[in-house]
Amino acid sequence: MQIETDPNNTITLKVALISLFNKQKLPKYVKLTSEQKKIGLFRTFPNLTNRKTLNFSTNGSITKYLSFSTKLYPAKYGNKIEEYIALNTYFESVCIEYLKKICGTDLDEKKCSFSKKKVNEILSSLESTLLKNQKENQKYLICEQITVIDLIWWCSLYAIFSEQGLFLKAPEDKKEIIKNYSNLYEWFQGLFSTDKNLTQLLKQSLEYAKFDTTGDDFLYDYINRLVLFGHCEKPKYQLTEKPEKTVYITTPIYYVNGVPHIGHIFTTLLGDILYRWHKLRNIPVKYLTGTDEHGIKIQQTAAKLKITPKQLADQNSSSFKKSFKDFNITYDRFIRTTDEDHEEMVVKVWKKLDQAGLIYKGKFEGWYSVGDETYVVDRDIEITSDKDGNEIRISKESGHVLKWTTEENYLFKLSEFQEPLLNWFEKNPKVISPSFRQKEIVDFVKGGLNDLSISRTAVSWGIPVPDDPNHTIYVWIDALTNYLTYAGIPEEVKERGEMPLFPPEYQLMGKDILKFHSVYWPAFLMAMGLPLPKKIIAHGWWTKDKKKISKSLGNAFEISEVVEKFGLDPLRYFLFRESTLGADGDYSENAMTSRLNNDLADTFGNLVIRSTSQSLNPKRCVPEIDMDSFTKEDNALISMLNDLRGVTDHFILNCQFNKALTEIFDLIKACNKYVVEQKPWVYKKSKKDEDQKRLSIILYTIIEVVRVVGTLLLPFMPETCERLLNQLGVKPELWNVDSCVFGLRKAGEPFSQDTSILFKKYEPNKVYKKKNPKKKK
Numbered sequence: 001m002q003i004e005t006d007p008n009n010t011i012t013l014k015v016a017l018i019s020l021f022n023k024q025k026l027p028k029y030v031k032l033t034s035e036q037k038k039i040g041l042f043r044t045f046p047n048l049t050n051r052k053t054l055n056f057s058t059n060g061s062i063t064k065y066l067s068f069s070t071k072l073y074p075a076k077y078g079n080k081i082e083e084y085i086a087l088n089t090y091f092e093s094v095c096i097e098y099l100k101k102i103c104g105t106d107l108d109e110k111k112c113s114f115s116k117k118k119v120n121e122i123l124s125s126l127e128s129t130l131l132k133n134q135k136e137n138q139k140y141l142i143c144e145q146i147t148v149i150d151l152i153w154w155c156s157l158y159a160i161f162s163e164q165g166l167f168l169k170a171p172e173d174k175k176e177i178i179k180n181y182s183n184l185y186e187w188f189q190g191l192f193s194t195d196k197n198l199t200q201l202l203k204q205s206l207e208y209a210k211f212d213t214t215g216d217d218f219l220y221d222y223i224n225r226l227v228l229f230g231h232c233e234k235p236k237y238q239l240t241e242k243p244e245k246t247v248y249i250t251t252p253i254y255y256v257n258g259v260p261h262i263g264h265i266f267t268t269l270l271g272d273i274l275y276r277w278h279k280l281r282n283i284p285v286k287y288l289t290g291t292d293e294h295g296i297k298i299q300q301t302a303a304k305l306k307i308t309p310k311q312l313a314d315q316n317s318s319s320f321k322k323s324f325k326d327f328n329i330t331y332d333r334f335i336r337t338t339d340e341d342h343e344e345m346v347v348k349v350w351k352k353l354d355q356a357g358l359i360y361k362g363k364f365e366g367w368y369s370v371g372d373e374t375y376v377v378d379r380d381i382e383i384t385s386d387k388d389g390n391e392i393r394i395s396k397e398s399g400h401v402l403k404w405t406t407e408e409n410y411l412f413k414l415s416e417f418q419e420p421l422l423n424w425f426e427k428n429p430k431v432i433s434p435s436f437r438q439k440e441i442v443d444f445v446k447g448g449l450n451d452l453s454i455s456r457t458a459v460s461w462g463i464p465v466p467d468d469p470n471h472t473i474y475v476w477i478d479a480l481t482n483y484l485t486y487a488g489i490p491e492e493v494k495e496r497g498e499m500p501l502f503p504p505e506y507q508l509m510g511k512d513i514l515k516f517h518s519v520y521w522p523a524f525l526m527a528m529g530l531p532l533p534k535k536i537i538a539h540g541w542w543t544k545d546k547k548k549i550s551k552s553l554g555n556a557f558e559i560s561e562v563v564e565k566f567g568l569d570p571l572r573y574f575l576f577r578e579s580t581l582g583a584d585g586d587y588s589e590n591a592m593t594s595r596l597n598n599d600l601a602d603t604f605g606n607l608v609i610r611s612t613s614q615s616l617n618p619k620r621c622v623p624e625i626d627m628d629s630f631t632k633e634d635n636a637l638i639s640m641l642n643d644l645r646g647v648t649d650h651f652i653l654n655c656q657f658n659k660a661l662t663e664i665f666d667l668i669k670a671c672n673k674y675v676v677e678q679k680p681w682v683y684k685k686s687k688k689d690e691d692q693k694r695l696s697i698i699l700y701t702i703i704e705v706v707r708v709v710g711t712l713l714l715p716f717m718p719e720t721c722e723r724l725l726n727q728l729g730v731k732p733e734l735w736n737v738d739s740c741v742f743g744l745r746k747a748g749e750p751f752s753q754d755t756s757i758l759f760k761k762y763e764p765n766k767v768y769k770k771k772n773p774k775k776k777k
Contacts, residue, residue, distance in 0.1 A: 123181050130183040140187070237646035239281070239737065240653060246284040248504040249274050250483050252513055253292040253335065256316035257301055260323040262542045262549070262557045263510050266575060266585075270508045270539065270655065272329045273576070276715035277652050281737045286501060288486045289324070290335030291317040292479045294472070295373055299461040309461040313338055326560070328568060328718055335482050345485040346463050346478050352528045353412065353477075354466075364409040364453045367393055371400035373475045374516075375453055397512060410455040410471060417523040418449045424522060424532065432518055432536045433655060434582040437511065441518045452476075452520060480521045483507070490530065503531040506655075514538040537655050540584035557587060566762055569717035570596045576657040576716060593762050599665060600759040604709075607672055608724060608758055611706040612751055616680055616695070621729075622703060623696035624747035634701055637674050638742045640667055641708055645740040648712050661716065664709050671705040700745070703728065708740045720758050727754050 133140070178185045251271050254264050268289055278285035293313035302312040317336055324331070335342060353359050366375040372395060382396045393402040425431065425442050432438035455471040456462070462472030487493075487502035494500060503525075509517055514536070522532050542557065543549060549557050562571055574595045579585030614620055630638065644667050651660035675698070683695035710724040714735070725735060729751045734744055 123184060127181045127184045130187055134183065236643050237650040239646055239649050242281070242283050243505075245499055246286055246501055247278050247506075248487060248501045249278075249285065249287045249506045250504045250508065251289040252509045252517070253290040253337065253479055253482050254320055255295070255297070256291045256293050256313050256320070257295075257297040259316070260320050262559055262587075264320070265323060265327055265559060266539065266542065266579075267508055267510060268324055268329050268331075269327065269572060269575065270537070270657075271331070271506070272327075273657060273715040274506055274508075274652070274655070275330060276718065277649075277737075280711070280714060280735075281649070286333075286486075287331040288333050288335060288483065289329075289331050290333070290482060291320055291337070292475070292482075293317065293337045294459075294462040294478055295475055296370065296456070296459045296461070297373070299459060302461075310338065323559075326563070326568075327572070333486055335486055337478055337482065339485070342482055342485040343463050346473055346481045347466055348489075349477060349481050349484065349524070349528070350466055350473060353524065356527050358413045358416070358527050359410055359454070360413070361408065361410050362451075363406070364411060365404070365406035366453075367402040368405040369395050369398065369400045369402050372398050375405075376402055377450060379447060407457055409453045409457070409474075410465060410468075411451040412454045412477075412524075412527075414449045414452040414520070414523055417526060418445055420526055421445050421449075421519065421522060424526075430535075431533070432514070432538065434538075436582065437514060437538050438518075441514065444515065445519060449519070476516055476520050477524065480516070480524065484530075489528075503533050505534045507533045507536045508655075509536075509538055511538045511540055535655075537581065539581050540579070542579075543584055543586045545588050546586055562587075562592070566592055566596055567759075569720040570600055570759065573600065573661070573717055577661045578658070580658055581655055589764070593764060596759060597761045601757075601761045603665065603672065604668055605757060605759045607668055607675070607702070608706055608727075610672075610675055611699070611702045612727060612755065616684055617699055620751040622745045622747055622749040623699050625696045625700045626693065627743065629693065629697055631697075633674065633678065634697060637670060637701060637705065640670055641705055642741050644708065645712065645737050649737065652715070657716075664712055667705060668709055671702060675702060701742075704742050704745060707734070707745065708742075711735060711737070711740050723754070723756075724758060727752050 249271050251267050254260070271287055271289065275285055275287040291313070293309075298309045298312055302309040305312065313336070321334055324334075337343075337346075350359070364375075366377075367381055368375050376395045376397075380396050381393050381402065383391060383393055386392050386401075394400060395402060422442065422445055425438060425445070429435075429438070432441060454474045454477050455465050456474050457471055459472050462474075463478055465471040465473055483504060484502065487500070487504075488498075490500035490502050493502075507517055517533075518536050525532055544557050559571075566574075571592070574587075574592050575585065577595060577599070578587075578591060610616070612620065617623065644663060647663045648660045651657070651663065678698050680695050680698045683691040683698070686692070707725070707728055707730055710721045710728070710730075711734070714721045729749050730745075731749075733739075
């Protein structure tokens, strides 16, 4: 039996959910056989009214009901409650997330619920659909085969039909529901039991979704629950082969008209983690970041401050360097557009484009954004009013006010690159991550490309156009060329007998500048006959307490204050555990406290204490063990440990850092569970030789788990994990991914004398009083 998926690995469940709630037909790109087309797979779903209150259960009622049922029927519900809650939590969050996309961001989650009456309306609608299908010899909701739609509805109805059901108060109620919805109940039971179709299909569809490099985070969470309840196993990954050339990682260069904020730090930390990971794998790697220092904003701000543009650039560029140092960010070069070699490379790029016949002088007019330093096309402009009621135009992307500008400029023939760019995207369907961003860019390019203004006469602070000093080279040729400045033009590098560094394997940026890097930049490179980037990664923005970060709202994200309160490594961990590439991340003190106290201090920190505890291991060293004495439970944990480096490598290389961290912490949780079940303290009290040998096996296993997770977490929390590995006495030659396998520690290797805890819990309500110095007598 085949699951319905599309050829481009798009997440079918997501498509189905959107179709379902939006009352649309499934999109045409779902791959169908001719037979499936004949039987009408694109039938419209049951008509569900009042979309703004759609959900499958009253918000919070499942937890309350199950808590009550557990007390009422302990034998029946005692071992089921977690699974019920897990399934409902997943689908409730999915519904709310996609309803927001369909209904708008003003959707109130608390009102996103159904009454019992509404649930019965939906059940009746599904019952009618199945009854109609049966008359057409169709067993399932939309055709004669099980599809993803059946799986979605099955999981949605799980809490209603399973055991006593969501709204059932007595066994008689179950008879009534079976009577009223007999076809639906039969369909539900059939999916669950017949040839284990449901389990098999869930395994196929959800594993497929999770481990695709553009996998959906909701589905990733859901398959972890399936694994937890024994429905399927996690796929295993080998370490990727080491590349032949040096890996090249870049961030955008940051504009120095202001101080660094969370967006700058986050992008640069993305690169830092990738950089550290490649080094941890002993893969040659180079990492470039820096500052963009030319342009009209610098010119105007410097004039207001009565200093030169270069002085302002020096001052603000230094603040970026300091921030990166404060965040323990490492790189190979911090480039500045005022660097001499960069200015030389910009002139070289200009001449290459000019020699290719792609630059001409002309009159250019349009709506210009000073804040973005770019002209904005009509389709990206919104007409609105200012506070005085005057009509203004703003950029849909950034919200910056636009000004009509007319000037004589040099232009680049971007319009000639529409088809080459579309061909590139078609041949490289995953060059932009996340995948929906690539679709946005493809749609933008399909909408037509205008020639691009690449010089200004109103700006004196910049690199002069060759042979025409009245013009300065405009920001995007100047700024984007920095990636070539550091790497060098490949052919020239080869002539020097060196291995070319260009093109970048990873170009990292915020979503707001994706267009410039995925349209203008590739077009410039194509024009010069240079290779194109391998991966362009665009992450979301950060909000605070679910609100846009803004000084006017009084919710500025003061990074230094957060670090002072919670610590640097906990914040680094939080930023990548709480965020995904496709969505905006949100910071709140409650969430930060939870991650520090629960994940780091309790889950991870307690395991470290258990592994080094003098009460269990008085000698505080690696115990001697018999490698042939492992039990089934030992081997299960060891197998999980040995698989972890491949899975972590897979997710990090695809910039899905939250999933990598989830996998690592799954092993930590499994090890904590292992400790509780194996009860090493019981063996410690025994004087029997076999019990002492068993204690050594348990301790050795725990120590190895801590060593491996400590190593794999080095890119995320470098300072803390270095301290951990030193506490364990791990030799530096084992501080690499290749050594993240079980059994490399030798008996008798001592721990260090440092027994300090790794993570201190944060207590929000605790008042820390300063000690008054004692007065001298």
